[in-house]
Amino acid sequence: xPASPLIICEYCDTVHRHTELDAGASxxxxxxxxxxxxRSRFDLDAMLALTAASAFVFIIAxxxxxxxxxxxxxxxxxxxxxxxxxxxxxxxxxxxxxxALTVFLFPMLQISLYGYVLPGLRxxxxxxxxxxxxxxxxxxxxxxxxxxxxxxxxxxxxxxxxLADVLPQPGLWGFAVLTLLLTALGSFDLRELWxxxxxxxx
Amino acid sequence: MRSGMNGERATAMGLIGCxxxxxxxxxxxxPQQHAGFCPRCxxxxxxxxPDSLTRCWAxxxxxxxxxxxxxxxxxxxxxQGFDRSSDTILSGVVALWNAGSWDLAVIxxxxxxxxxxxxxxxxxxxxxxxxxxxxxxxxxxxxxxRIMEFVGHWSMLDVFAVALLVALVHxxxxxxVQPGGxxxxxxxxxxxxxxxxxxxxxxxxxxxVPSTNAASVxxxxxxxxx
Numbered sequence: 001x002p003a004s005p006l007i008i009c010e011y012c013d014t015v016h017r018h019t020e021l022d023a024g025a026s027x028x029x030x031x032x033x034x035x036x037x038x039r040s041r042f043d044l045d046a047m048l049a050l051t052a053a054s055a056f057v058f059i060i061a062x063x064x065x066x067x068x069x070x071x072x073x074x075x076x077x078x079x080x081x082x083x084x085x086x087x088x089x090x091x092x093x094x095x096x097x098x099x100a101l102t103v104f105l106f107p108m109l110q111i112s113l114y115g116y117v118l119p120g121l122r123x124x125x126x127x128x129x130x131x132x133x134x135x136x137x138x139x140x141x142x143x144x145x146x147x148x149x150x151x152x153x154x155x156x157x158x159x160x161x162x163l164a165d166v167l168p169q170p171g172l173w174g175f176a177v178l179t180l181l182l183t184a185l186g187s188f189d190l191r192e193l194w195x196x197x198x199x200x201x202x
Numbered sequence: 203m204r205s206g207m208n209g210e211r212a213t214a215m216g217l218i219g220c221x222x223x224x225x226x227x228x229x230x231x232x233p234q235q236h237a238g239f240c241p242r243c244x245x246x247x248x249x250x251x252p253d254s255l256t257r258c259w260a261x262x263x264x265x266x267x268x269x270x271x272x273x274x275x276x277x278x279x280x281x282q283g284f285d286r287s288s289d290t291i292l293s294g295v296v297a298l299w300n301a302g303s304w305d306l307a308v309i310x311x312x313x314x315x316x317x318x319x320x321x322x323x324x325x326x327x328x329x330x331x332x333x334x335x336x337x338x339x340x341x342x343x344x345x346x347x348r349i350m351e352f353v354g355h356w357s358m359l360d361v362f363a364v365a366l367l368v369a370l371v372h373x374x375x376x377x378x379v380q381p382g383g384x385x386x387x388x389x390x391x392x393x394x395x396x397x398x399x400x401x402x403x404x405x406x407x408x409x410x411v412p413s414t415n416a417a418s419v420x421x422x423x424x425x426x427x428x
Contacts, residue, residue, distance in 0.1 A: 006226040008219030011344050012408040013211045015226075030210050032344045032408070037224070062335065069370045078369045086369035095365050100388050103357065106333045131243050138222050140261075142396065144363075145355050150364030155310055158303050159363070191224035194242065 005195070009034055018195075040188040044196070047188055051114040054181040058111055060155045061174025062104070067157055071164035079171055080104060102145040107182065110144055113137045114185060121193070124200045134197075138190055148178045211299035216338055218247050236412065255329060256401040261327050261398035268387045269318060277364050282378075290384060291315065291360060313359040321357075322393045324420070326387070328402065335410040347404045355400055357392045361385060 006020045007027075011034035021027060026038030042050065055100070061080070068077035069176065080103060087096035113133045120127040126134070153172060160166045212219055218229045218237055222245035229249060229291040230237050276288035289297065291314050299307035326345055331343065364385045373380040 005225060006217070008212045008217065008226055010219060010221065010224075011348065011404045012340075013213060013219075014408075015210055015215055015217065032341050034344060034348060050335050067366070067370065074215050076368070076370050083369040087365040090368050090381055092368070092386055093385045094366070095361055095381070095389055098358070098361060098393070099365055102355075103362070127269050130358040135222055135243055135245055142351075142355065142400070145358055148356055148358045149362045151309065151313075152359045153366055155298075155306055155359065156363040156366045156370075159298065159301075159367065162301055163371075166370075174323070194223040194225070200243070 004005055007036055007191075009036055023186050032049065036152065037191055038065045038187075038189050042184065042188065044118060046117045047114070047185065048122060050181055050185050051111060051118060053109045054178060054185065057174055057178045057181060058108060061171050064168055064170035064174060065152055066069050066171040067166055068099060068109050069166050074147065078167065080175075096178065099149070100149055105145040106140045107146050107178070110182070110185075117193070121197055121200065123152060126197060126200075130197065134194065141186070141190075145176060146182055150175050152200065165191050213249065213409070218249055220245060220247060221251070227360050245325050250405060250409075251346075251401065251403040254401055254406060255333060257401040258329055258398050261394045261401060262322065262329070265318075265391050265394035265398060266322050268391045269322065272318075272384055272387035275387060276382035277360070277368065277384040277388065279380045280384055281380075282385075285356070289383060291388060294360070311361060313356050316397060317353050317357045318391055321354065321399070323375075324350055325395070325398055325402065328407070332406050332410070337410050338405050343407050345406050346373065347407075348404065350399050355392070355394045358389070361389045361392070 002191075005018045007016050008018065009029040010034060012029060012130070014029055014031040016027070016030070016036060019027070021037075023039055023043075024041040027036040029036050038101060064081070065077040065079050066083070068075060078187040080099070084096045084100045084104070087093075087099065101113040107150065113136060116127055117133050117137070120130065150172075153175070157166050157168065206305055212226070213229075216229050217226050220243060222241040223240060223243035225240055225242045227241065227247065237249055240247050241243065273291055276290055278289045279285050279295065280289070295307050295311045297306075297316065298310060327341060331338075364381055368379055368381050395417060
């Protein structure tokens, strides 16, 4: 490998030399202006802290109800899983599956995989399944939809607000914070993580 | 940025960029699509995504067909006493607007109506121009593709909203709410358009060479590509 590795624009195939960036900066393709690579504001320590915080908030978001509805003295509340099960029971199993995968399983996998990859990377000793974990992270990233779910919940809260008293619950705040944390984690370029891994390998 | 190498392309230099980890490797000789595995991350290497245009078309046509029931079938059926009503995606937006939540109406209208339509239309345009070997407006077409990549999953918003509504009101005292088939079709449209976008290889936009006819007016062409 040469001192400055090459990087190819994934949008137009133009070859560039990889140069070191300042934190928070990003490089764009000279030909098509597509994003080439970026350097996150966060270092590995901050990434690890974000991962731990995400795991904690993920548990809160899923353990507590998202919203509670009160009308005529009857209270109904639901967690994310309650929602998935209700969707399944009412005949829209496909919708239940989409919600379970994109709001529960993929975000959980993302957090777990970061938790698996980062400590080893930081210590300079890669975990055994580092490659598989990184490939999986790359694969599931577009299918994690916590932020979309959050806005979707807000839409239906307003819709139901006409019929009954609908109040946000801790689970909803959990998903709001989780959205911020996952966005921060997503600012880390996986390609940069690969370069980091290469640099730290003996 | 002075990191460019005179704008030379990887195919011209006999290089492949790994789609998964970004490593640059020497491409094997020959026109085959499969080029072995990345030495760093072990993902399959391709000069271009395999059967990109065919797969992109297949997902896109399926999405366009399902877009019809997604909009015609109700997404929610409400029974309130003797009142029965059903909402399609569009009538849900109108109801939001009439209820005075115009801000949410705009969000849902954009995510559920504008984005899927724009996505299907844009992907068709990208496919047709790429298959025709067009060399016009390449940077703009590539930018459009990136926008499609970015907005794709936001259309799932209505699917989640309906699921939550069903969970809260399903057995509630106020009304019976049953989901309609429209929401399944709609969820499928979102997934299919996302798969379509992922299958498309934007590098194909830049693979087109100016045809021999166009070569007689090279000045205009090169001016645009600069």
